[in-house]
Amino acid sequence: MRAYLPAYDLQTPANLAEALRLLADAPGVWKPFAGGTDLMVLLEAGKLAHKQFISLWHLPELRGISITDDSITLGAMTTYSQVQTHPILQREFPLLCQAASWTGSVAIQNRGTIGGNIANASPAADSLPALLVYEAELELVSARGARWVSYQSFHTGYKQMAMRSDELIKAIRLPRTTNQWIQHSRKVGTRKAQAISKVCIAALAKIENNTIHDIRLAFGSVAPGPLRCVQTEAVLKSRAIDDATIKDARSALAAELTPIDDIRSTAEYRLRVAGNLLAEFLAGNGIDFHSDR
Numbered sequence: 001m002r003a004y005l006p007a008y009d010l011q012t013p014a015n016l017a018e019a020l021r022l023l024a025d026a027p028g029v030w031k032p033f034a035g036g037t038d039l040m041v042l043l044e045a046g047k048l049a050h051k052q053f054i055s056l057w058h059l060p061e062l063r064g065i066s067i068t069d070d071s072i073t074l075g076a077m078t079t080y081s082q083v084q085t086h087p088i089l090q091r092e093f094p095l096l097c098q099a100a101s102w103t104g105s106v107a108i109q110n111r112g113t114i115g116g117n118i119a120n121a122s123p124a125a126d127s128l129p130a131l132l133v134y135e136a137e138l139e140l141v142s143a144r145g146a147r148w149v150s151y152q153s154f155h156t157g158y159k160q161m162a163m164r165s166d167e168l169i170k171a172i173r174l175p176r177t178t179n180q181w182i183q184h185s186r187k188v189g190t191r192k193a194q195a196i197s198k199v200c201i202a203a204l205a206k207i208e209n210n211t212i213h214d215i216r217l218a219f220g221s222v223a224p225g226p227l228r229c230v231q232t233e234a235v236l237k238s239r240a241i242d243d244a245t246i247k248d249a250r251s252a253l254a255a256e257l258t259p260i261d262d263i264r265s266t267a268e269y270r271l272r273v274a275g276n277l278l279a280e281f282l283a284g285n286g287i288d289f290h291s292d293r
Helices: 016-025 039-044 080-085 087-092 094-102 106-111 114-120 128-133 230-236 243-256 267-283
Strands: 009-011 031-033 052-055 065-067 071-075 137-142 145-150 155-157 168-175 182-188 199-208 211-220
Touching (some): 016 052, 016 137, 016 168, 080 087, 080 094, 080 106, 087 094, 094 182, 114 128, 114 168, 128 199, 128 211, 199 267, 230 243, 243 267
Parallel strands (some): 031 052
Antiparallel strands (some): 065 071, 137 145, 137 168, 182 199, 199 211
């Protein structure tokens, strides 16, 4: 049943300061509305419980991509299409570009935003594992000021975030430190396009002479939120890549993941596939985005 549109209130502030004032004056009353690609599905189905929204789409302070020698910073309203076509993101952050290409149709990619994907906090969101392995930072703003937080500590539970009711995500900062790392990602879904993932992986590694000097692993759809697998990383660091290492990594990963049974898959399937995706990466049979190739 479609929602009754006059029952909803959508405010369009002229600037970011006005939006933050609305949030500050009535904490918890107003919900930010970014690209709307997730919220409009609920609206169409008559399942959008919240009734009062603040549109962020036209706020220039939340747009743009800026570059320094040390980092690249994306405004929260950066769309998936803008991510995919940015030359530095293509070259240095290909996992994020690939995740953006996985997300919905072209129409969704033109409207959906990175900030909205983070704030929606779905465990199956395509871009979030990539942000974890790139060790992204988030700028959170309110009428009280601004603060930067590590993205790795941002999701605290299912649909729960370390963001106060009067705060917005303003920007996402990516350190430019992994250009020479091997980069790999895979998504497993019901079909190749326009499917919510059953399991997805984002992985980075510094490997020399078949030895793992450093590694970062993140998975989606296997825990209450996107998961950086630090325990499995610790098992792999300084190890040579061989059958024994891959076996130990599989065991560590199985202990670290907490998947569930749902309409898309089973916990048992997700555990098995996650282990296979990790083994694929370690064995060198996956997609290699090394900058020299």
